[in-house]
Amino acid sequence: MREASRELIIRGAHVLDPLSGLDEVTDVRLAAGRVAEVGAGLRGARRLDADGLHLFPGFVDVHAHWRTPGREDEETIETGSAAAAAGGFTSVVMMPNTDPIVDKPVIVSGLVRRIENESRVRAHVSVALHEGLRGERLTEMRLLKEAGAFCVSDDGLGTQSAGVLRNGMLYAKTAGLPVILHCEDHTLATGAVHDGVPAALAGIPGSPASAEDAATATALVLATETGAKVHITHVSTALSAGLVGYFKDRADVTADTTPHHLTLTDELVGTLDGMYRVNPPLRPEKHRRDVGEALRGGILDFVATDHAPHSLSEKDLPLEEAAPGFLGHETAFAAIHTELVLKDKLSLSRLIEAMASAPGRWIGGAGTLGVGAPADLALVDLSEEWTVRPEEMVSRSRNSPYLGQKLRGRLVGTVVGGELVYDRIGERVGERV
Amino acid sequence: MRARDFIGTQDVTREDLRTVLDLAQDFAKGRLGGPTDGALSGKTVCLAFFEASTRTAVSFELAARRAGAHVISISEKGSAIQKGESLVDTVVTLDALEADAIVIRHPAAGAARLAARHTGAALVNAGDGRGQHPTQALLDVYALSEALGGLDELDGRRVAVVGDVLHSRVARSVIPTFQAAGMEVALVAPRTLLPLEAHAWNLPVISSVDDALDWGADVLYALRLQKERMTEGSPRVPSVAEYARYYGVARRHLATGTLLMHPGPVNRGVEVSGDVVFDHSSLIPTQVASGVAVRGAVLALATGAVGMEIAA
Numbered sequence: 001m002r003e004a005s006r007e008l009i010i011r012g013a014h015v016l017d018p019l020s021g022l023d024e025v026t027d028v029r030l031a032a033g034r035v036a037e038v039g040a041g042l043r044g045a046r047r048l049d050a051d052g053l054h055l056f057p058g059f060v061d062v063h064a065h066w067r068t069p070g071r072e073d074e075e076t077i078e079t080g081s082a083a084a085a086a087g088g089f090t091s092v093v094m095m096p097n098t099d100p101i102v103d104k105p106v107i108v109s110g111l112v113r114r115i116e117n118e119s120r121v122r123a124h125v126s127v128a129l130h131e132g133l134r135g136e137r138l139t140e141m142r143l144l145k146e147a148g149a150f151c152v153s154d155d156g157l158g159t160q161s162a163g164v165l166r167n168g169m170l171y172a173k174t175a176g177l178p179v180i181l182h183c184e185d186h187t188l189a190t191g192a193v194h195d196g197v198p199a200a201l202a203g204i205p206g207s208p209a210s211a212e213d214a215a216t217a218t219a220l221v222l223a224t225e226t227g228a229k230v231h232i233t234h235v236s237t238a239l240s241a242g243l244v245g246y247f248k249d250r251a252d253v254t255a256d257t258t259p260h261h262l263t264l265t266d267e268l269v270g271t272l273d274g275m276y277r278v279n280p281p282l283r284p285e286k287h288r289r290d291v292g293e294a295l296r297g298g299i300l301d302f303v304a305t306d307h308a309p310h311s312l313s314e315k316d317l318p319l320e321e322a323a324p325g326f327l328g329h330e331t332a333f334a335a336i337h338t339e340l341v342l343k344d345k346l347s348l349s350r351l352i353e354a355m356a357s358a359p360g361r362w363i364g365g366a367g368t369l370g371v372g373a374p375a376d377l378a379l380v381d382l383s384e385e386w387t388v389r390p391e392e393m394v395s396r397s398r399n400s401p402y403l404g405q406k407l408r409g410r411l412v413g414t415v416v417g418g419e420l421v422y423d424r425i426g427e428r429v430g431e432r433v
Numbered sequence: 434m435r436a437r438d439f440i441g442t443q444d445v446t447r448e449d450l451r452t453v454l455d456l457a458q459d460f461a462k463g464r465l466g467g468p469t470d471g472a473l474s475g476k477t478v479c480l481a482f483f484e485a486s487t488r489t490a491v492s493f494e495l496a497a498r499r500a501g502a503h504v505i506s507i508s509e510k511g512s513a514i515q516k517g518e519s520l521v522d523t524v525v526t527l528d529a530l531e532a533d534a535i536v537i538r539h540p541a542a543g544a545a546r547l548a549a550r551h552t553g554a555a556l557v558n559a560g561d562g563r564g565q566h567p568t569q570a571l572l573d574v575y576a577l578s579e580a581l582g583g584l585d586e587l588d589g590r591r592v593a594v595v596g597d598v599l600h601s602r603v604a605r606s607v608i609p610t611f612q613a614a615g616m617e618v619a620l621v622a623p624r625t626l627l628p629l630e631a632h633a634w635n636l637p638v639i640s641s642v643d644d645a646l647d648w649g650a651d652v653l654y655a656l657r658l659q660k661e662r663m664t665e666g667s668p669r670v671p672s673v674a675e676y677a678r679y680y681g682v683a684r685r686h687l688a689t690g691t692l693l694m695h696p697g698p699v700n701r702g703v704e705v706s707g708d709v710v711f712d713h714s715s716l717i718p719t720q721v722a723s724g725v726a727v728r729g730a731v732l733a734l735a736t737g738a739v740g741m742e743i744a745a
Contacts, residue, residue, distance in 0.1 A: 131671075136667070136668075137668050137671060138625075138668060138669075138670070138671040139671055140671045140672050140674065140675040141671065141675075142675055142678070142679055143674070143675050143678065161667060163667040164667045167625050167667050167668075167669055170623070170624035170625045171623055171624065171625050171669075171671070173624050174623040174624045174625070174640055175623075225629065226624070226629075
């Protein structure tokens with residue numbers, strides 16, 4: 001683990017932490033890796049002048065693919081965590097659909113060891129819900145937990161048998177592990193994009209919204225019945241969001257949606273560009289709007305990026321042949337800030353809640369700047385306008401759907417455990433004798 | 434329910450247990466006579482086994498013969514049962530042959546109760562589906578009481594029932610029986626091997642044998658895990674290694690005098706690590722040996738050979 005950090009005082013930032021009710025210009029003292037003091041006029045040897053910047057609790061991303069082990073040509077723990085840090089994320093959950101799949105205790109302990117050595121941010125290991133993600137035999141969840149597993153997931157494929165899913169939930173409950181579910185019915189999801197007008201016009205096979213909705217309904221019904229702690233990831237349709245709302249008080253269930261489902265639509269299918277293939281697919285405007293509304297109202301608890309790096313050879317293809325997935329870490333905050341906050345569809349405070357407080361509560365002990373909390377934070381210049389350029393991306397891959405777009409709001413620095421892990425401020429840190 | 438039937442243990446009382454245990458002790462010591470002058474002389478006992486069984490069938494037959502009964506044994510193989518004769522028709526036939534007691538084993542819960550409605554003979558349930566297996570529970574209490582020095586010694590002790598509660602008729606019989614003996618019962622199983630309504634018995638649910646010892650278990654009662662629960666369809670347990678790690682009884686669990694019980698047959702290395710089946714803390718051999726005496730006592734009570742009121 002990191003060494004105990006030196007003291008640092010961040011002066012003059014607008015501190016916004018929905019959980020502790022902070023929304024003012026003030027100073028924050030970090031010491032021994034934790035938030036030690038919040039208040040005006042703090043003094044100390046090492047300080048960072050943050051006038052004009054916003055200071056948020058570090059963002060938490062419960063859904064990322066760092067492609068390790070197996071596809072280190074696309075992302076590694078080092079590059080994935082650097083990309084996360086560049087996006088203000090200080091805690092990340094790594095999905096298990098790697099090669100090999102994370103379904104054995106020895107793979108988990110290996111990953112945990114590598115995270116300690118290679119990750120810039122806090123990273124948690126999600127393990128497969130069933131062996132090989134084949135939808136048959138449950139994994140050894142209790143032994144996996146002892147090896148360091150944080151949660152279980154069927155991400156990437158979903159669980160096609162309701163019986164297996166139900167057993168998985170029951171067993172995960174016994175093991176004390178939360179379950180992250182990718183809801184997709186493969187008998188319905190036979191296309192490459194959303195089965196909408198652009199797909200019809202372009203002649204690209206579509207998958208209907210029901211592919212997600214039917215699987216989401218099944219997952220929610222089973223979560224209610226089994227009492228398992230279930231998180232539905234990347235909700236992308238109006239009905240799935242509505243279903244989550246219906247089951248909210250009936251089950252131990254939470255849900256997220258992604259920056260791209262909040263900001264992009266299936267109009268992009270018209271480009272026929274493999275870049276825009278993602279799963280679940282980009283949806284029509286009505287879905288985008290309703291999903292955004294569900295996030296605003298708290299029916300969807302938080303945002304997760306589904307950061308999914310792909311090599312050029314997997315993306316520079318016709319839509320039908322391209323690998324699904326977008327980079328997410330580096331643009332998440334800026335994209336939502338630009339498309340929703342600046343257009344008055346979402347408050348800044350709710351966005352911070354959705355990127356830090358709520359997912360932080362879900363993983364436990366993160367997402368706040370309360371005194372005593374880990375010194376994990378994001379320093380942002382809300383006024384900075386920037387263009388997403390491939391050559392400036394920190395990830396090892398380049399498959400961002402925002403390439404060439406102008407976004408507003410940019411990370412200036414990210415701190416984990418009191419240490420700067422992303423630094424565009426260098427000169428602002430002043431040593432005082 | 435008629436007084437002489439042994440269909441389930443749901444309403445068993447401490448007095449019932451004492452009656453059966455005292456009589457079983459008499460039986461074991463030869464006080465109920467032998468094959469020619471035994472308590473069951475002149476009685477006809479029919480064993481109707483619609484499902485395979487080894488120890489239960491053998492101990493019922495031995496008990497009946499040792500006490501002088503005529504025994505008719507029909508099993509799924511080589512009888513009209515195999516030809517598809519229904520449970521009720523079989524029972525009616527045995528009834529017409531003037532059986533005094535019908536001992537029934539059947540793959541469906543409720544079979545014993547249904548059979549009892551169609552015969553004047555005493556009905557003894559030798560295991561029906563996931564339902565009940567009352568003589569197993571009675572012999573367990575007998576074996577435990579012999580080991581601890583009497584039925585009263587069970588009072589206030591703690592027994593953890595470990596494993597596949599969901600599919601187990603043994604669990605459904607031993608839980609009320611141990612409670613009638615004054616014992617506290619807890620369940621130790623993953624949620625996949627418990628009924629969805631795991632609180633149905635109002636018992637604590639514990640998630641490992643280690644935790645059961647922390648709870649203060651004096652007795653670990655391990656249930657058999659059928660192999661198909663691990664291999665067929667959607668398996669309820671990820672692996673033998675994981676099951677054995679959390680729900681298997683190992684030598685270390687018996688170090689402080691905790692007793693081990695298992696209704697048999699044992700999957701060594703799964704429910705019980707191979708080296709402790711015959712450990713001095715294991716009552717498994719005693720349980721098997723208790724079967725004949727307890728089933729003899731049950732048959733004597735069921736046929737009215739020994740006049741005692743019993744509500745079990």
